[in-house]
Amino acid sequence: MDQDLTSTVGAVARLIQEFNKLPGIGPKSAQRIVYHLLRASEEQTGLLAEALLSLKQETRLCSICFNVTDSDSCRICSNEQRDRGKICIVEQPQDILALEHTRTYDGLYHVLHGAISPTEGVGADDVRIRELLNRLQDGTVDEVILATNPNLEGEQTAMYLNRLITPLGIRVTRLARGLPFGTELEYADDVTLTRAIEGRQEF
């Protein structure tokens, strides 16, 4: 009996620890979730466990834009209706969700998976910049929209990309300044984001 109790407590503590590592979940929330799951049916916890496993097993990065996908090229890249002359550069896949939610943009994307940050030792080779430059070689793209976050790293990355892309004869624009400095794109509301896309300016 004692042993059972120890292992149960251990399992509880372990899951609390894991939830606590997630963004936006503090120790109190982690505890609340775990004790909720403890009361839930085995079927419900099984569904959650399966969903967690398939997250990694069934997803990969799009071979073209590096968005999260379940096939070789993502639904945006393989959609013939999208304007292939425009590429919007974002830092994270979730930024695509935010921009798509506004329904104002019909071009393609490119996910850098980070931003250049000399202070944190992240250089140009650590994000998907080389892959972006490869995409710009065939001459189909006539506008690149820099939608990196309006913070220090995002601005540095945008400036760096502008220096690389402008000489290729491609128009480089930046999201309008309506986004408050220091924020992240994924937290911007639809109205602000729509204004930022529509009001984009030459870099």
Ligand SMILES: [Zn+2]
């Ligand atoms: Zn894609």
